[in-house]
């Protein structure tokens with residue numbers, strides 16, 4: 001079998017259905033509960049569309065609630081293992097704004113909204129992105145118990161580590177709704193309808 005030549009780029013892009021799902025969503029979501037409801041809604045559709053796991057994220061302007069970017073997990077549709085919702089949302093926000101630091105001096109501050117606590121990879125990605133607020137529907141062992149996804153060796157005081165870097169961590173904003181998404185995913189998993197993409 002011929003081995004392909006060295007790759008010089010790779011692409012992580014949103015599936016087409018996301019734009020359609022956003023067609024009735026305002027450009028600005030001043031209420032945090034509306035941001036959380038949106039990530040739960042996107043997460044619920046994401047796995048059904050076959051894009052990846054039941055995870056979604058937003059980057060919003062922390063002052064106004066204007067949506068800067070939307071991310072969903074696209075590990076399956078992109079074939080890239082790091083293409084988690086947080087990495088997608090942060091990268092698309094940075095691409096849109098044209099800078100790597102979402103917390104640059106004299107610029108608006110940004111909030112990352114996720115339907116569950118980031119995994120060990122996205123913990124680092126969130127920390128280095130420049131966001132000043134992390135808003136989560138929920139956290140805890142349930143995601144691994146229900147979905148069987150491996151979240152990695154997280155530090156125990158993950159919220160404290162964010163706070164120590166000036167990043168406010170808001171947790172438990174809609175835990176029951178987040179768990180419902182995971183339970184629906186689990187039911188499909190049990191029926192053999194979907195793939196969990198844990199490596200090895």
Ligand SMILES: [Zn+2]
Pocket residue numbers: 084085086118119120121122123
């Ligand atoms: Zn992740």
